[in-house]
Amino acid sequence: MADLLSVAKLAGVSRATAARAFSTPDLVRDTTREKIFHAAQQLAFRPNKVAQQLRLQTTQMIGVMVPSLDNPVFAEQLQAMEVAARACGYSLIVTTSEYDASRENEIVEEMLRQRVDGLVLTVAEADKSAVLTQLHQETTPCLLVYNPPGNSGFPSVGVDNHAASEAATRYLITLGHQQIGMVAGPLLQSDRARQRYEGYCLAMQAAGLAPSPLIEMPRHTQADLKSLAPHLHGDNALSALICTNDLLAISLIGELQRAGLSVPNDLSVMGFDGIALGKYVYPSLCTVEQPRADIGRAAIHTMLNMIQGERPVLTPLPYVLRKGESVGAPTTRKTPPGISSRSVA
Amino acid sequence: MADLLSVAKLAGVSRATAARAFSTPDLVRDTTREKIFHAAQQLAFRPNKVAQQLRLQTTQMIGVMVPSLDNPVFAEQLQAMEVAARACGYSLIVTTSEYDASRENEIVEEMLRQRVDGLVLTVAEADKSAVLTQLHQETTPCLLVYNPPGNSGFPSVGVDNHAASEAATRYLITLGHQQIGMVAGPLLQSDRARQRYEGYCLAMQAAGLAPSPLIEMPRHTQADLKSLAPHLHGDNALSALICTNDLLAISLIGELQRAGLSVPNDLSVMGFDGIALGKYVYPSLCTVEQPRADIGRAAIHTMLNMIQGERPVLTPLPYVLRKGESVGAPTTRKTPPGISSRSVA
DNA sequence: CTAATCAATGAGATCGATCTCATTTCACCG
């Protein structure tokens, strides 16, 4: 591939002048510039970014790490990030951690070697993340997405999970639900899920209701009816469920319908995240929508500011309670009316 | 950030020896190597990939362009690509074209400037893609994904859309369907969608049935019942539909159910792509599954071979006809029985 | 004891751009 030097030679000027023709055209006489452009054209010259990056000590690249692209909430955020970054002349190096801490380490190390200008990460658990602890030693700016800011010491872009979950729970309570449960992936391993559970508990208590213990599913994004069955019958049968993410909610609704139950008549199901597909399934998913595209854009713009040396000022982004057909008012249960009202006490 | 030279100085050796300690440790005396590693540790030395890339004339980076990450079929493929690339020491620069030809050009140009070692692209239409035409001038290896190989002149990883669509259609015919339609996004603008329609037509004709004209939806991944309504009533009312992608199918099923129709009792709906979520919704989506993860992995491994200078040998990957609850045998229609059988002739 | 061999290291060029600083060119004015 032709380099600047060969262009300069062909045009009969020095390297420096050829370089100027591209970076600061005003400093080059019109006729000279023409000659250089013409030579560049002939040689199919294409500037070498790697050389620029080395010389200018900036890569115009942002390293992005998300847990998985199989979850649309991350893919949709990434889509917006890519568009925003490109519009500002930045490229993204995209990686997935698969929720694996050792991979997180390798990935971040690799990106630092690549001298990315900034890191935008979503980690499994911000508070106890080894990789974040180590990043404090570094000068490369780092920004979290979705992870609650907590005490990780890094700025974070996302919604207030705590408040959002409270709002979701209150909404169900307003509709008349009293037996409300929450469903999550295994071990409540994601910090966001934990905050959502806490928000749920608070809202329940504020309404004088007893929060149910968390119902754990064996997988993070796929519901399993067996784990849920015990909570659907008896005195304390649930009338509404909040899932810590939309994939869990959608697959749960599918399983319930497959088992002959009606959503929302037999059970109201609410999600969390607001992935696009939730609007199109039937029943449409009632969920707390995180503005994924806004979050992605905000992450990029905040990161660019941080790269400029500014200290980020971040307010949580607004969540939207998206109503949907998967949630309705509680109906009279199959259990005798007397029992159901007694169970409320 | 500390560089090799400072490490070398601290260790009391030359640049060359310090470099060798990392790249070819055998050539360095044990005691010397220890000194160098120790110095590196003290200075928190981290090799600069940009400098390596410039010197070694390889970036170990692959440029990836997909139309959009909002469609899980691309996100799921990308997830697999990222894991496969990382396992081989490569990074991905990820971009989205948003089905925009001018963006395609900019993106590819940008990646060539970045001196990616290879390009893995999914373009809107491989046959009439300006960017592909221009890429023939370049030496950077280029591989298509999902795009049918056609006469673009580039190797391609994906399934045989033509055959897959034929198989899907035959499956519906085997179940007894005769009035089968196909639904696509606007203008049949994607080359894959066009092949799928052709496959459908062939299978219909082979069975002695008349293919219906394509039913176009105003949007690529979101169904619109109004566009479909005319085909659901009358003598030629359809009993089964194939959608050119899963998002279209899932949203269509939602719309039908919302309108009080039953899938598959009133209408069987089949998708195409095999996104993960299709398995979990109710009714589960009957679809032609493209092995998205396999495709992603194959794309990376093929590209790595191409980078080695090998000429790729590609056989289409096997699709899987995934049965699901959204398709059933045709039922007696509301229209008088005599009419429905007459309409077959 | 000297020559030959091999392991270990260093000096300097190189990758492809940009930047600083010096030098040349040019226009304009007295």
Next chain:
DNA sequence: CGGTGAAATGAGATCGATCTCATTGATTAG
């Protein structure tokens, strides 16, 4: 017509690594 300042250009250093080739030092064979 020479001088002055601005505009245009060039020479060379630089970014951080790797590689070639030369050199040093140690070991061993003759």
